[in-house]
Amino acid sequence: MGLFVGLDVGTQSVKLVAYDPDSRQIVASAGQPLDLAAGDDGSREQSADWWVDAVRACFGRIDPALRARVVAIGVSGQQHGFVPLDRSGSVLAPAKLWCDTSTSAECDEIMAAAGGARRCIELAGNPILAGYTASKLPWTRKHRSQAYAKLATIALPHDYINYWLTGELWMEHGDASGTGWLDVRTRAWSPAMLAATDPDRDLGACLPPLVDAATLVKIKPALADELGLPHAVQVSAGGGDNMMAAIGTGNVVPGVLSMSLGTSGTLFTYADHPVVDDDGRWAAFCDSTGGWLPLICTMNCTVATEAVGKLCGFSTKEGDALLAGTRPGADGLLMLPFLNGERTPDLPNGRGNLFGMTASNLTPANLYRAAMEGALYSLKNGYDALVDAGLRFEAIRLTGGGSQSLVWRQMAADMFGLPVDVPEQAEGAAFGAALQALWAVQRSGGDADLSALAAAHVRLDPRLATHPHAEATAAYAPVYQRFLSHLDAIRPLYAG
Known part of the structure; x- marks a missing residue:
């Protein structure tokens, strides 16, 4: 069947695994550490370029013969990060991360505007906690006003890597629910929570379309050439690192x-x-x-x-x-x-x-x-x-x-x-991203049972029990x- 690549864009590093579903083996893996910009105010930020450079470095460490066998890529990303993009798709500012607590005051402001924490739960299923994407928008409006004025698209870290790979922007429901704006009961954006975040702007217009978990999009031909991948490689919807780790552990x-x-x-x-x-x-x-x-x-x-x-x-x-x-x-x-x-x-x-x-x-x-x-x-x-x-x-x-x-x-x-x-595969998020890509490809050819796929490919290591x-x-x-x-x-x- 070829190989399925899982990429995990984490806080400390980017990890890549190449999985062969026929032999049920990870045939190659690579990792690249990431820097973290930390401030005394609780800010934790990274440049989106650091992620891209790390992904390039990981692919560069994989044997060209193996890269030529890749069928699909799944991307796992640290949740809640905010990557602001302008109309051309260029990044406007450093990405504020899940562990950034500098926006805790903005969490309270959003919840107060919505009618309190319990009202937020009624509207979308979750309060706005420290680190959630929603709080990063009013913080950016206050502290990076020029970037906020040019903001055209709100992307999460895994969304941005998908965009770099394919030239297309989308969100899937798992990662989107970590923004604080998704009504998890209906799997749709909550207009009230978006308005509580910024009553003077239609933030919904800045959000990429929500897609099904089994979505596949082709890689950009020029990037495929650069990375030594076939032009037919497809990129799955991907998701947040916890959602991918759930798949990678058979959950x-x-x-x-x-x-x-x-x-x-x-x-x-x-x-x-x-x-x-x-x-x-x-x-x-x-x-x-x-x-x-x-x-x-x-x-x-x-x-x-x-x-x-x-x-x-x-x-x-x-x-x-x-x-x-x-x-x-x-x-x-x-x-x-x-x-x-x-x-x-x-x-x-x-x-x-x-x-x-x-x-x-x-x-x-x-x-x-x-x-x-x-x-x-x-x-x-x-x-x-x-x-x-x-x-x-x-x-x-x-x-x-x-x-x-x-x-x-x-x-x-x-x-x-x-x-x-x-599980035998220690990198649960990266492995889960590879399995999601495998499931999406199988589903594109007909029905595919994810629970059966996970049962077949997620194996537990008895030595570590x-x-x-x-x-x-x-x-x-x-x-x-x-x-x-x-x-x-x-x-x-x-x-x-």
Whole structure:
């Protein structure tokens, strides 16, 4: 059948995988790191050119003979980013990213204009949280007025890469639901939420058309020549990184819980109907298969462990080894690891907090463990909301960089009291993008069952399976309650 390429345009890097569905093997992969422009005001930005250059570099590392066999490309992109384009398709300003909290005031302004957070949920299924695309528009109007005046098209990161590949602009429902403007119940834009964002401008006219998840568009011939690809290569609809990771972990039927441990932490599950919470305890997103994807997102996961490693002068791989001599609860040391502000819980102005320090427990090993535990406690806080809503899970499917760490796997299994499985393909988002492209091509030739395709191609690695230890699960329970108590105590400090 040829090869199917998945591209994941993340925050830290761009990753490429080339998948052979006949042999069911990744036959080539490449990655390219990305810079991040960070400001003290919480801003986190990247140049769209950096993504393009990184994609070029990744293709350049793939054998020309393999590039000549590519049939289709799927693109996964970090969600919520804002790429402003003028009428010619040129980028007007740096892209503000999902982890940008400089627009938290604009979140409040939009929700106030719409009638409050609950009214936003009634209108579109979600409140406007820190990082969502909607808040970046009024911020740009205030701080980059010339760019806002020239704005003709609002693109998300994966939309922009699709545009670079094909010359065409579109959005698909999964990534679009992360803007804050999509009514996830009807899968259509909410005029009221667009008007609350800017009452003086028709933002709907700036949004690309919404397309079906199985859409295919041909690559630009000149770009195909540049990248060494056939002119017949097609680009699938693609989607947000969480939506693609859902496909890449086989999370396309109800009952599967995926956990991604990367820069951010996420939990998500498939639903065949909109799953909206009146209190906004989770993101009520669409997925990139025609279904829905209730999702928990934290903004501080490996960010916290990497910061501790940097502070103490060791790598995260060395940090895992350090934990061999520690116990659940880090000897009383407790971290709320909100280094980038936080989305779950909703504390965009939050900062990291360290509690329970004594002369004996303040060691690099305990500090590293407290960071790791704090990141998972934040995810468990969101998980509890999903369970409260009646959702039930038998196991966790783990992806992201943390999935390759036995310490992360065991801690997740123990803390959640669930077995942890790890797909063979560690790059869940890139692999999911490749599978979406494969599904779209198969569907263009007739019916194609995505759940059957995922069952056939998403394989679990039995060597990485991890089971909870009852003693550790019991030990984490009171520490988690302490985490929740400290969370309640610090909320007023960062409420404004």
